[in-house]
Amino acid sequence: MPASQSSEQTVSNSVSECLRQNSKKILEIWERRTRDELSASIHQDSLALQNSLPVYLNHLADAISDQTDKTSAQIETIKLKSTHVGKQHGHERAGYADYTVSQLILEYHILRQVIFQVLEEETPLEVRERDIIIDSIEQAVNDAATQFSHTLRDIQEMFMVTLTHDLRGPVNIVKMGTQLILRRFERGDAHLDITVRMISAIDRMDAMIQNLLDASRLRAGQSIKLEFEECNLAQLLKDIIEDLNFTYGDRFVVVSDPNITSNCSRKQIRRVIENLASNAVKYGDTDTPITVKLYECNNHIHLSVHNQGSPIPSDTQSILFQQFRRTPAAEEKTGWGLGLFLAKNIVEAHEGTIEIESAEGKGTTFIVKLPA
Incomplete structure (x- = not known):
């Protein structure tokens, strides 16, 4: 050596x-x-x-x-x-x-x-x-x-799942109690409108909790539960807009081809539409209408939600569909920052796509395309 x-x-x-x-x-x-x-x-x-x-x-x-x-x-x-x-x-x-x-x-x-x-x-x-x-x-x-x-x-995930799970019980009890109270009022009673709005607020709270649970499942590598069925999207859109008009006022203009049907998860597609519509209310100009279009083109079903207002800068558009990420202009708004993240996952689970178009003077449009 x-x-x-x-x-x-x-x-x-x-x-x-x-x-x-x-x-x-x-x-x-x-x-x-x-x-x-x-x-x-x-x-x-x-x-x-x-x-x-x-x-x-x-x-x-x-x-x-x-x-x-x-x-x-x-x-x-x-x-x-x-x-x-x-x-x-x-x-x-x-x-x-x-x-x-x-x-x-x-x-x-x-x-x-x-x-x-x-x-x-x-x-x-x-x-x-x-x-x-x-x-x-x-x-x-x-x-x-x-x-x-x-x-x-993992610790944060467990905390979130436990918290959201435990919240569901009290929320359901409050909703059931409010629905019982609603039955006691006659049409025209001043308390009827307040009670209905309370139920609507509880539904939104429940939806936020469900968003957290679904986001947790997605981060854990699981998928959102989908139950596919034959669905009349035109009728579904009409029902959704009627509910939203009750909550937000007559803000929505619907342009829809009749009898557009799809084999989809009615519950989850409803979540997508409600999320895009409520986003348009939250971030659009308050004195302009929100236009929702549903039509079929090139073997795809197109759903678009458009609102006027300040455009979303192109350099921040890429983060919109990420969980818990929001644009600087949205930081003061309430919410989890999960809606678009979940909407994208739901649409992709239907083998579809979701895109955004936003420009000065033209407003912002979210476009969902699903296989016909």
Whole structure:
């Protein structure tokens, strides 16, 4: 064996042993600095990485030691164990409300500095050792941050599903009670109109809850439940507009070919139309009509909803159909930012498309195309 290679192995083994012997010291310095520099750690009795740090340092020592005596399988095992530690850390951190991904990354930056500080107090590090430590820390950061994001998403998902599920019960009770009250009023009673509007508001609240549930299913990789049936879209559109006119006033102008039918999910297509129409009310000029057209052309059923008003800039149109995303002009409006996201998924589940046209002086038009 060449003398230089033997010397490198000796240094590597020396650094590896130094790391093992000083793991407790590294842990103590790291914990002290972390508590001083991370505000979120003040409220924690035990730092999450504290539990897995000794294991991680042991794996790092294995990686630094002479690798010529290790098989490729052994080296891969060391990497997998280190990856597991990073993921475990990210998973644990996501459970603490005070922690952010930036603070998680800072923990590892502090760890890297402490490792270099402690090791170089006893022996200078070769370029190879420094590179192994840096690469290992960077990989751990990536693993932890990725797992942090996944776990946080799962926690938020569970919270949203639980919240929306629990809300359905009280909303249904209120709706049933309001419907019973409605039966007590005679036509012309001043309270009749108020009660009907209350039921309409409850229906909109229920629709918002359903939107959250469906968005959760889509993010989890599931699909929206569709029950296809033969549907007279012209009659469905008429019924929807009558309901909307009661809520919003006579804002809508309908241009529809008679007897347009489709094999579709009546319930979900109704959601699409209601969403596009209510969006037009919310974002269009208040003193102009909203035009809804339904016609058949080139083996496709076309449904368009048009409103006058400020155009949607082309550079922000692409985010309209993303969940929880809204244009800057819509930030002050109420809503989840889920309506168009769900509408797009429903239309695509029908093998259709949804597009937007918006320009100064021409208003905004959403166009849905479904197979005839």
